[in-house]
Amino acid sequence: MDVSDLVIFEAVSRHGSMNRAAAELNTVQSNVTARIRALEDELGVSLFHRHARGVSTTPSGRRILPLVARLTKLLADVRTAARDDGAPHGSLHLGSLETTTALRLSPLLTQFARTYPEVRLAVTTGTTRKLLDDVINCRLEGAFVAGPVTHPDLHQETVFTEELVLVTSRQFRGLDGLKAIADLKTIVFQAGCSYRQRLDSLLADMGVITAKPLEFGSLEAIISCVSAGIGVTLLPKGIVEPAWQAGRIAVHELPSNAGHVATLFVRRHDGFVSSAMTAFLQLTRSRANELPLASLEPAAV
Structure with a gap:
């Protein structure tokens, strides 16, 4: 089994496209296609489902992906260590x-x-x-x-170790007022953000009903929306200092068990x-x- 075939397999799986994988690897699509077919023949299984939009990895392919990543990383480590x-x-x-x-x-x-x-x-x-x-x-x-x-x-x-604070608009006066806001909006990063998960848990423990969260990809977008009164968020204390010092937002400290x-x-x-x-x-x-x-x-x- 040629390690370079496994590298090609990983690239195709990641991109979901033979063509995009070929571009990344500085080769032509026909070469990628041929190498994938040769690897499938050697393993005796199909690694990809072919469809009009590209390819998707089969269950067999998904099972070997972690092993391929570890193998290619190990070989890279050998070169680095030497x-x-x-x-x-x-x-x-x-x-x-x-x-x-x-x-x-x-x-x-x-x-x-x-x-x-x-x-x-x-x-x-x-x-x-x-x-x-x-x-x-x-x-x-x-x-x-x-x-x-x-x-x-x-x-x-x-x-x-970071101290987390609830961040709100200047008009918002305290944690006790959260329950009075119907369908409170949270302003957060995309799913998988640990601060988002902590905010959801904090509000749930307080019995606060929230609307569908608004997701943004940057800190400045989140702080701007909070400043405008659209919703609330949870962030490290130090990161919101400039906006707090400028009078754009209010910060509310949390109990120590929830705030660190x-x-x-x-x-x-x-x-x-x-x-x-x-x-x-x-x-x-x-x-x-x-x-x-x-x-x-x-x-x-």
């Missing part, structure tokens, strides 16, 4: 929550880039659910996610920890206590 001497270098692809990137990582990434210019660092943002899936399936080498996390394949360590969340760095137990990864984690740990959240005054209630 050359990983001297100063940190090479590529490092990490993931992070958008809030963590905005609040915590900007100065850290700047310092890392200056200290280790030979490392090609890329950071992809996403929800906790998406980032965990990408780390588990070897698409990312590690990621900053919101805890708690329980998965047998993952190593995790707490790097930051650990930000974890997760990576696969079986992944090779390169010198670039080691240097990044050492810098993260050293800077963790130097990056305090800004202090906000309690909101009026």
Whole structure:
């Protein structure tokens, strides 16, 4: 079995298209099609359903996908380990929550880039659910996610602790008034966001009935909608400070058991920890206590 055939299989499965996979792999569609058919003949199963819109992965294909990801990552780790001497270098692809990137990582990434210019660092943002899936399936080498996390394949360590606050318009006066709002709207990131899940649980525990959430893809869009009085959201205290200081929003502190969340760095137990990864984690740990959240005054209630 040729590993390059498995790489092609993974690309086709991810794109749902032979043509788009060929473009990514800098080859022609006929070559991709032929290699997939040869792999199917060797395995004795169909890996894709062909249809007018492209292809979809069969149950057999979905079962081998995680193994393919681990195998290709292992081979990449072999190449990296063989050359990983001297100063940190090479590529490092990490993931992070958008809030963590905005609040915590900007100065850290700047310092890392200056200290280790030979490392090609890329950071992809996403929800906790998406980032965990990408780390588990070897698409990312590690990621900053919101805890708690329980998965047998993952190593995790707490790097930051965030204080969460309920964010509302300035006209809103306190948590006690939530129940009086008919079909309260929540302004949130897409499904899979841990802050969204915490907000849903918080409101449910308070007996607050909510309407269908409004989903947005950026922090600024969420804060703007909350400022306009469209709904409420739950975010780290430090991330909303500029809007609070500018008088755009109000913040409401939560009980300690609901208002704190650990930000974890997760990576696969079986992944090779390169010198670039080691240097990044050492810098993260050293800077963790130097990056305090800004202090906000309690909101009026």
